[in-house]
Amino acid sequence: MATKPRAIIVGAGIAGLAAAWWLDKAGWTTVVVERAPAIRDGGYIVSLTGACRGTVDRMHLKPLLDEVAYTFDENVIHDSRGRELLRIRYEDVSGGVEGLALCRDDLARTLAKALPESATLRFDETLDDVVEDGDRITATLRRSGDRLEADLLVGADGIRSAVRQRFWKDVNCLEPLGYNYAVYDVEGREGLGSDCISFNSPGHLDVLYRLRNHRLAALHIWRDDHHAPLVLPNRPAGFDVLRDVTSGSKIEIVKTVLDRAEQKGCATVIDDLTMVNLPCWSQGRVVLLGDAAHCLTLMSGQGAGMALVSAEVLGKALMAEKDVPTALASHERKLRPVIERLQERSRTMAAMYIPRTWWRYYLRNLCLWLLPHSWVVQWHANSVKTEIDLTQF
Template sequence: MIVGAGVAGLAAAWWLDKVGWRSLVVERAPGLRQNGYMLGLSGPGFETVGRMGLLDKLEAASYRIDENVYRDSSGRELLRLRYRDFIRDLPYLAIRRNDLVQALAESLSDTAEIRFGETVTGFEDKGTHVDVALECGETVKADLLIGADGFRSYTRQTLFGPDGDCLQPLGYYFSVYDVDAPKQFETDFVSYAEPGHLAEYYALHDGRLAAMHVWRDPRSGLERSDDKATLLKSISVGSHPQVRALLDQADGAGDPIIVDSLTMIDLPRWSKGRVLLLGDAAHCLTLVSGQGAGMALASAEMLGEALRVSDDPVTALGRHEARLRPIIGRLQARSRKMAAIFIPQSPFAFHLRNFVMRNMPRAWLGRYFSSAIRAEIELVRMR
């Protein structure tokens, strides 16, 4: 039984099928999530989708993003970042999260069933199996329960109790939505940056834009705001007119706007008995890491391998965690460091960061990022 039809849950169903398991995936949404931010797939996650035979399908749905143009709130160009300066000769795909999820769902075999509009209301580990109660009234007897239900995981809270200290806010919120592209939008990827706030826009294949805002904010609970458009407008009051116009457009069209915090999960263990947390439910890396979806894919592959070589699921879960934890620890440490400089809060820090980025040799940046990705690949292979 897998809770959540996102990247981690669907990848787990795919890899478990390869080692002889039959999976039931339950998803509370009425269908696959259609909105999602743009993500870069490189490193261990890229290698995993290659072994899944999904590269051709994902490449067909991917986006070519040569450079990111940064502008300030007055429209002046701050800098241009070319992706190849960062990833150099490493394989890389820029793809929307929903396109990745769609490809995973379409690749599942008949041994995996997805039930939409269904939720888990409780579970009990019996030692030899897990009894999982569904909202429809059915109780499913499962050999293994996998909670892949996101960083606000019901499975995690039921397994380990209230989240408490395991939630580690990085001090940011993010918001994503789609909106029709204005006629004057002439670049594939533009960012409007200002102290404490970044608004990014990616050109999609259908004449629309994928918008993402990230901003520093010490307040808690903003994701529960009833009027997310008004919240974003208050954050963007001093932003470039294009940012405010696109927000008004999205609000007027009634386009869904998602708001949530950038919060890492830090748990001393990811499983208990026959219940396992996977992906964001276990160790949310946030978009600061650049490897959240990739590690969800890679960890699902590791789980399949652990179950393949062990007759005891509980032993397999321990082996999976022992292999994965050093990699996740490295990525979480990097995310904490990056978060401190991700979006400078003060005008002085903002201008200093831009000056450094403009004048730093691109070869230095390229070596830093490409060596980090290569190290993650090697760490996965070694373990």
């Protein structure tokens, strides 16, 4: 019996785990290498809509994801003084399209549970050396020293991908959107009053939403005119940054939640909103997936979903094509037009939802106050429909 081809996948996030699942369907075995000691905790809520819903169904994940999914009734939007601007019911803007709202780490853990026997997870491990020689990839693991032979290397290791830095070292592919973000969750959700509440001021957005087990999650997005990568040496430094960016806030609940998270030493994801633009996603037998290839940022609302779709497209291309480079080219040819449309949308969404200047902020708020509620709801519904339509093939 012929030996199955093997892929080394770097990164046990959504893209990497989904790739392992779909490569199994294509007749491959995989080794997933992850630098963290386990599936990473934390991350913001992701929404699975559009083309990825078909991917979820074909992976038979819907029953498992329903167990950890959230149902949010409405988002109550406030201005910088805490005055209510608008209530948006999600059922009014969904356009009847069924979606799944999940914590990113819950989605990743569900994918890990669904992995076939052909996939091996190697946690607390990184690549020390990689050599591509003809039709073979030889990789050495740093901690164990193990040497792996493979037919394909998949870089699914995030926006600051080590695989991309190794094989695309001379390509300047990072495009800052001019904003930073932070997300964490903390015990206690008193005073929230709704499933989700948000507070907006010029160049700043705070969002608080309910989680299960009497916890809430906080998302902060703020303007950054320096366009420099956010480098934080440790967790306290992250809270120092958040303390500074929320110092002018008049919203007590935002400060209270931040105080509680700092006192409890909560894990915090904090980074800049940066897209990845590459002229190509593969070289020889090396391919990038998910944020490593085409980070859309959380502004798109489609990053996790397109990581799932990309893994499916890759798996089916490898199934249809005998030659690996040809399969990788087919994967990119099908997916790139969708990604480019979503990236163009991401460039405009931040400015719309987080106005940078006071006059744009007041103009936006004036429109929310004066326009009929049905018009505003319809605008949001059209925005959701546009996001879904962009992901269709």
